[in-house]
Amino acid sequence: MSDIEVLLQSPVTLALLLVNISLSVVALGNPDVMDKLDFHVARMRHRNEWYRWVTSGFVHTGPIHLFLNMFAVYTAGPAFEHGLGVLPFLVIYFGSLLGSSALMWLEHFRDLNYRAVGASGAISGLMLAIAMFAPMSQFSFLFMFPMPAFVFSICYILISAWASSSGSLPGIAHAGHLGGALAGIAIVCIWWPYIPQQMINEIVAGTRGFF
Numbered sequence: 001m002s003d004i005e006v007l008l009q010s011p012v013t014l015a016l017l018l019v020n021i022s023l024s025v026v027a028l029g030n031p032d033v034m035d036k037l038d039f040h041v042a043r044m045r046h047r048n049e050w051y052r053w054v055t056s057g058f059v060h061t062g063p064i065h066l067f068l069n070m071f072a073v074y075t076a077g078p079a080f081e082h083g084l085g086v087l088p089f090l091v092i093y094f095g096s097l098l099g100s101s102a103l104m105w106l107e108h109f110r111d112l113n114y115r116a117v118g119a120s121g122a123i124s125g126l127m128l129a130i131a132m133f134a135p136m137s138q139f140s141f142l143f144m145f146p147m148p149a150f151v152f153s154i155c156y157i158l159i160s161a162w163a164s165s166s167g168s169l170p171g172i173a174h175a176g177h178l179g180g181a182l183a184g185i186a187i188v189c190i191w192w193p194y195i196p197q198q199m200i201n202e203i204v205a206g207t208r209g210f211f
Helices: 003-008 011-029 031-037 041-047 052-058 063-083 086-108 120-133 149-166 174-191 195-207
Strands: 138-141 145-148
Touching: 003 011, 003 063, 011 031, 011 052, 011 063, 011 086, 031 052, 041 052, 041 086, 052 086, 063 086, 063 120, 086 120, 086 174, 120 149, 120 174, 120 195, 138 149, 145 149, 149 174, 174 195
Parallel strands: none
Antiparallel strands: 138 145
């Protein structure tokens, strides 16, 4: 079965792709739409527009930003949808999106000019959830450096935490990435409490002989 056939049999993944792409294209062509949907601290504090915690995850800053995030949904979504089921997939996706927004809010709620967009928080949760279920699977950092998923996860969390706390690597919502990743881990631990021990067992077995 081709990747396209798998996608067509994954209606939730397909819906997420279509909504993200459609809203992003409209928002990129109409600044008023982007202004209405983005994560804008001032609007939330002064107008109680808390829906932005969700809508900001469905618009993007440009074609490359959109492509990278949708490629991640395209590659990870069907495995979640068919392997875990629609409800767990949606809980991880939207729970991670809300976790991303929550940490961005905690870090930036005093900055009335702060804005952010993108599905990266939700995708961070998906990727870290994959790493818990299959810690020895291969992830590629920047599409060039393959490494076990658990190593990628550790690096991702540490870099996101460092960049968020230090203000390094500006222009990226590091708090959102970290919040989404931690939310994805938390959801897996709550929904499948046996997974952390299973993950540890797989890592021990997979790295035996290296240490």
